Amino acid sequence: MLPGRDFFDALAAAAKAETLPRFRTGLSVVNKLLGGFDPVTEGDRAAETAIRALITEKFPEHGILGEEHGNVGLDREHVWVIDPIDGTRAFISGLPVWGTLIGFQSKGRAVMGLMDQPFIGERYFADGTRAWYSGPDGERQISVRDCGSLADATLFTTSPHIFSGDDLAKYRSVEEKVQLFRYGCDCYAYVLLASGHVDIVVENNLKPYDVGALIPIIEQAGGIITTWDGGRPENGGNILAAGSKAVHAEAMKLLSGK
Numbered sequence: 001m002l003p004g005r006d007f008f009d010a011l012a013a014a015a016k017a018e019t020l021p022r023f024r025t026g027l028s029v030v031n032k033l034l035g036g037f038d039p040v041t042e043g044d045r046a047a048e049t050a051i052r053a054l055i056t057e058k059f060p061e062h063g064i065l066g067e068e069h070g071n072v073g074l075d076r077e078h079v080w081v082i083d084p085i086d087g088t089r090a091f092i093s094g095l096p097v098w099g100t101l102i103g104f105q106s107k108g109r110a111v112m113g114l115m116d117q118p119f120i121g122e123r124y125f126a127d128g129t130r131a132w133y134s135g136p137d138g139e140r141q142i143s144v145r146d147c148g149s150l151a152d153a154t155l156f157t158t159s160p161h162i163f164s165g166d167d168l169a170k171y172r173s174v175e176e177k178v179q180l181f182r183y184g185c186d187c188y189a190y191v192l193l194a195s196g197h198v199d200i201v202v203e204n205n206l207k208p209y210d211v212g213a214l215i216p217i218i219e220q221a222g223g224i225i226t227t228w229d230g231g232r233p234e235n236g237g238n239i240l241a242a243g244s245k246a247v248h249a250e251a252m253k254l255l256s257g258k
Contacts, residue, residue: 002078002112003058007058008102008112014047014051014053015102017050019100020118023091023094023096024094041092043085044084045068047084048067049069051066052066055080059078061076063078064079065080065081065208067082068084077107078105079104081102081105082101083212084101085098086210087099087186087187090184096117096119096120097117097184099186100114100116100118101113101114101115102114103213105212108234111128111216112128115217122134122135124191124194124195126220126221131194131217131221133191142194142195142221143196143221144193144221144222144223144243145197145243146246147199148246148247149246150174152179152199153178153179153180153247154178154181154198155174155182155200155201156193156200156202157201158184160183166257170254171202171204171255175202177254191217193223194218195221196221199247200240200247200251201240202239204228204237206238211225215233218241224245225239225242226240227239228240228252228255230256238255
């Protein structure tokens, strides 16, 4: 049995009950990275615990890949991919562009996904065929746009500071060709792309839980998401998402160095 939208909504509600009361409250932050800054909050951990409890109760035979509490059964046919707060830096800064990411894989392929931003009340969902928005503007099916070429594109990335060395040079080669670039939206950038508001997202060194829920949202909105060399993105890595094949191809040529 596969999950329905009602179950995804229940998972999002369980996460919201843990994250939203802690947003903009000056909560404590723990740094996970020695020699750098990789923050985690009690909201991250509590939200993932709540999500996993519901999955384990409803689908005990499914695997779970999570950011905060480890992995179970990754070799199983069905695997959930959880990032309880994607954009923790935004969360601790009071910026409402973080989101709860809940993805669902079947036989290693991302097929369903949800991104929930509970503070502004927006939810994006891929049901296996189509992608949807629900929020202050009501509910509607969403789709990407075709801006025509890289020169006419709006690009998002978390920050140029995430790139270094050769990756930075490749990223800059894309940025210098687009019409407009903006920084700092984490998962929200990908759903803006799926909704037809921006055209390209470029990031690197992502984990599977950073993209697991976003892959089906973009693909089922008509977009393309791959690694920089054109491979499947389920395992993370260097990620390129675009609203059209032409823009994706232009950017990939620059990012792959081929």
